[in-house]
Amino acid sequence: MAVFADLDLRAGSDLKVLRGLVETAAHLGYSVVAINHIVDFKEKKQEIEKPVAVSELFTTLPIVQGKSRPIKILTRLTIIVSDPSHCNVLRATSSRARLYDVVAVFPKTEKLFHIACTHLDVDLVCITVTEKLPFYFKRPPINVAIDRGLAFELVYSPAIKDSTMRRYTISNALNLMQICKGKNVIISSAAERPLEIRGPYDVANLGLLFGLSESDAKAAVSTNCRAALLHGETRKTAFGIISTVKKPRPSEDEDCLPASKKAKWSHSVTQAGVQWHNLGSLQPLPLGLKPSSHLSLPRTRIQERQLWISRQRDHTPKNRL
Template sequence: MCEVEAKGFCDLNISANDNDLKPVVLKALSLGYQTIAINREISEPESSSNEKKKKKKGDSGLQVPSPPTLKLTEDELKKHKIKRPPVILTRLTVAYADKGSAFLHKLRDSGALTKYDIIAFRPRSEGAFRQVCQANMDVDIISFDIGDRDFRISRKMLNLAIERDLYFEICYAPCIARSSSRQDTIVLAHDIYQSARGRNIFISSGTKVTTHLRQPYDVANLGRLFGLSEGAAKEAVLTTCHDLVYAAWCRRVGLNKCSAVVVNLENSRGQTTKFKGLDDPRNCLKRKRSVNDEGDPGESNGFMIVD
């Protein structure tokens, strides 16, 4: 059972603004969203040749903010006519450009990634983009910034990311906030959709103000503008987000690093057991019991999960 399960419509990118965070979250919930991810962002520090001071031993110079905390009372939910219990998640977005930088190693060693429910990387160079898609990194989302992207989104790289169960984000807030960003956002969305062939794409707001939020069905209509089909546009704020949250949970607990192995074990009479239909993988997937076909719990059918 998943520890955190997404429900209803989702907005997995509400930018954390400690002063006005609660009104934005309450507004999103009142619009019909049930699962919210509060996002904090960090960027790779710019290296300067003039700043080569010696640091104290054990000082990595990396400061990762703690996950945001938000508590909503029952009175606040009733005031905004929110009847369903919300699911509040935390997200960390990491923006970087230098794939060979020690920034990622320091970030991984700091243990900060384990404190967040969802991890997103925002590559700012082609080398960083290839690293996120190919390398075995603790990441759930690949996000793109229309202002920093100066590389081509490769279909081959996105296919590698899809094989690793990564998801691609399209933020609609830039379209609403600035008319100059509207065309760039649409072009980016079309590139992602064509390269990923509509797979693992979700839409979020990426905003920190209430005026840029839109209802889920309005966002689905925006998905049509972004090039998504009618079904994919609705899934981009619903089921795809549910799959993303589940994949992120599997990454945190390590289930994505496990594999199923079929072995033959000896029964109580010293004989090797193998139930009928073991050679057919479809039967193996349907088999969930830990007993043999005759129902004898002392004779295992030989299924186990190993790392």
């Protein structure tokens, strides 16, 4: 049975409303929810606050509908970036961003979208649904983001509130699906009130309107969300990977050669100041070093015969007139 998740429940100052959001999500069958804290550095005096503690919300977690285990509550940070300088907080290793389970970025320009897909250490890239896209999606940055394990998030609650936003939501989603082909897409609610949350199967049906296939629509509220959470755990705990490569063993043909042939094969000869190797590389001798006299190229039988004849001629006394 699939484990459904909603990774965007908007955190507000009213804890009572937030409790109602979590209880409604558990009643609808969501096993995992994330409380989203949004930071917009364009506004003055915006700082990253500490995530909401689960103990402040519930003493006993609500039970998921149809299952005997309680709902899992995670924390999420979404940073709205409208300037490249806003990305510095995501590069700082000691920032409060590492206190959150999921980190998302909401780029406002094409340049920032490209930076988010290729360089930023985040888990989610948010797609705007409340207005027309200010740029066109391009395949290279999206393919890089998919290879890095990033997910693209679409939200559906604005489409419930207004017909104009509904048109923008469907249009922007279709533009995204033409490039990513439904890979690494998640659908969240972005709910601020309990009435704005829909069941996971209703959300999967909504994914069909976004251009997703039936399997991709179901994965958008289950397996893709789980992959994003695992990516977040890796981001918080892993700092590097060491890859070991096994040294190849010598070929069997080379092992079967006699010792004399191995020596002949690896033996290098020198003539006229140039050193020949079996690999075909040419290396001149160092300056001031003459070629060795005792090393010579191997001769054929004909060459040996010609050399013997020439030596016999040298030792034969010439006829005196």
